[in-house]
Amino acid sequence: MKWKNRRRSSNVDDRRGQRISGGGARGAGLGGIIMTLLIRGSMRTRLLVIGAVLAGMFFFGVSPQALMSGGGGSQPVTTQVAPTPNDEMGAFLSTMKADNEDVWTQLFQAHGKQYKASKMVIYSDKTVMPGGLADARMGPFYMPSNQTIYIDPHFFNEMSQRFGAPGDFAQAYVVAHEVGHHVQHQLGYTDRVHSQRGRVSEKEYNRLSVRLELQADFLAGVFAHHADRQFQFLESGDIEEAMNCARAIGDDALQKGAGRKVVADSFTHGTSEQRARWFNRGYRTGNLEDGDTFSVAYEQL
Ligand SMILES: [Zn+2]
CATH class of the missing domain: 1.10.390 (Neutral Protease; domain 2)
Structure with a gap:
């Protein structure tokens, strides 16, 4: 196919070679806190946490996998400018x-x-x-x-x-x-x-x-x-x-x-x-x- 010498989109974010740092990658942040409370908390704490998580997911459309991977509430940052x-x-x-x-x-x-x-x-x-x-x-x-x-x-x-x-x-x-x-x-x-x-x-x-x-x-x-x-x-x-x-x-x-x-x-x-x-x-x-x-x-x- 011929593709050279045409317009290139400005809606492209090139992140190749960037390393990820911050909560999103490490399972810290909100997801980590929630997991700790679920594992270590009393039954009442666990029920409260589960209720809050479900309400949060409902309102913000967060997927459960995202919480488990720790990306739920933290603000991950990437290094370098694209x-x-x-x-x-x-x-x-x-x-x-x-x-x-x-x-x-x-x-x-x-x-x-x-x-x-x-x-x-x-x-x-x-x-x-x-x-x-x-x-x-x-x-x-x-x-x-x-x-x-x-x-x-x-x-x-x-x-x-x-x-x-x-x-x-x-x-x-x-x-x-x-x-x-x-x-x-x-x-x-x-x-x-x-x-x-x-x-x-x-x-x-x-x-x-x-x-x-x-x-x-x-x-x-x-x-x-x-x-x-x-x-x-x-x-x-x-x-x-x-x-x-x-x-x-x-x-x-x-x-x-x-x-x-x-x-x-x-x-x-x-x-x-x-x-x-x-x-x-x-x-x-x-x-x-x-x-x-x-x-x-x-x-x-
Ligand atoms: Zn498809």
Whole structure:
């Protein structure tokens, strides 16, 4: 793909090489105090603490994992000031981010809506996020609460070496998929799914998750369609790179690759075939109306 000499996004926070210090990393702070009270306190103290924690989580939307890891109430700080990314990978990611911003701003406008760009944090290994730590082992992800994409580019090495999905356009697909989650957040799909957590069975929730993920793949395809019209950035083999990547990270492929039995009810992202097909559908039509993965019968997805 061609990506050089285009605009780079200013919504990128490059934290690579930064070390984390402060409460968030060490399990001190509020989380630590709470754990101490729970372990050492009397039964009455424990009940009071549990009540306070539950009330706090309810009002502030803090996840229990965040409290356990000590990130709940402390103020973690990072060392060094974030430099502007000037290396190849940093330049690539901030150009992809800008391409996505340009395409989605126009598509939202065409639908009478206003697009608000997400942020992107590029980090290595671990970094602070609201309520805890982002960890490279989680893979790239989008956090709706602060509308931020977290990405450790080492994931791309893993994609290429472990999953057999190399290529710059495979990487572009991953970025566009995460931006797709931000688009879904703005269109209300994310809340629609998250509000069902705990209200429906695990199997049903997994199915909603599959619908959301396949739609993000579709939106990545829609991006590719419009970005190519705008920037003529596709080269031969690019779309195949993205579809190969979508197949490589299908739930069935990942379960097989890990030597596990393939269990359809545990899928959260969709099969290899589904992921590649929904991406391709978005790419072929470029039409947002073709991506309502929530109206299609689950078996027909
Ligand atoms: Zn996703």
